[in-house]
Amino acid sequence: AQTVTQSQPEMSVQEAETVTLSCTYDTSESDYYLFWYKQPPSRQMILVIRQEAYKQQNATENRFSVNFQKAAKSFSLKISDSQLGDAAMYFCAYRRYGNFNKFYFGSGTKLNVKP
Amino acid sequence: DTAVSQTPKYLVTQMGNDKSIKCEQNLGHDTMYWYKQDSKKFLKIMFSYNNKELIINETVPNRFSPKSPDKAHLNLHINSLELGDSAVYFCASSQASGKGPLDYEQYFGPGTRLTVT
Numbered sequence: 001a002q003t004v005t006q007s008q009p010e011m012s013v014q015e016a017e018t019v020t021l022s023c024t025y026d027t028s029e030s031d032y033y034l035f036w037y038k039q040p041p042s043r044q045m046i047l048v049i050r051q052e053a054y055k056q057q058n059a060t061e062n063r064f065s066v067n068f069q070k071a072a073k074s075f076s077l078k079i080s081d082s083q084l085g086d087a088a089m090y091f092c093a094y095r096r097y098g099n100f101n102k103f104y105f106g107s108g109t110k111l112n113v114k115p
Numbered sequence: 116d117t118a119v120s121q122t123p124k125y126l127v128t129q130m131g132n133d134k135s136i137k138c139e140q141n142l143g144h145d146t147m148y149w150y151k152q153d154s155k156k157f158l159k160i161m162f163s164y165n166n167k168e169l170i171i172n173e174t175v176p177n178r179f180s181p182k183s184p185d186k187a188h189l190n191l192h193i194n195s196l197e198l199g200d201s202a203v204y205f206c207a208s209s210q211a212s213g214k215g216p217l218d219y220e221q222y223f224g225p226g227t228r229l230t231v232t
Contacts, residue, residue, distance in 0.1 A: 042225075045207075047220055
């Protein structure tokens with residue numbers, strides 16, 4: 001069974017600095033997708049970044065980038081130049097390639113941003 | 116312009132009551148989901164419907180019954196509410212099939228905070 005593990009329940013970062021959130025997953029599949037979702041206090045789940053497992057190049061979206069290590073089954077999220085608005089819960093998610101497959105979410109990491 | 120909407124956003128009710136949460140998406144997706152987020156923020160899938168057909172049914176009490184009148188709507192009815200049902204319930208939608216993550220990406224509703232007293 002697929003599992004997603006986020007080992008850091010909570011992290012803090014100073015405004016304008018860089019922080020990395022960890023995520024590991026367990027799968028026997030070779031084709032899959034990985035996602036990072038952000039959940040601010042408003043509760044709304046917002047997609048931050050996505051990665052296709054067959055792509056070696058790490059995905060980047062503005063200040064957000066990932067370090068995807070397929071062999072290690074690791075998918076960390078780096079937030080550069082942290083802003084107060086980045087404070088939120090961050091969830092890592094896995095989805096196997098193919099139709100009708102469900103998402104597996106990690107337990108989340110709460111990110112605090114200090115001014 | 117709301118992509119995935121849920122009503123109500125807040126629901127406070129007493130044990131034993133029956134309640135429903137409605138979800139609608141205007142993204143043209145063919146698959147919809149219900150998730151439960153507990154007090155520890157753990158997000159767990161409950162059900163998934165594809166074109167009105169149930170395709171994922173996790174271990175959920177029979178008191179929970181989803182209904183999909185069409186592929187744009189997925190409602191959740193809960194009978195005989197219990198204290199442990201208190202949580203935030205999220206509706207989401209996506210395409211079941213596609214060529215890449217843009218197709219599979221899930222769009223979430225704003226959530227419904229259910230409090231059972």
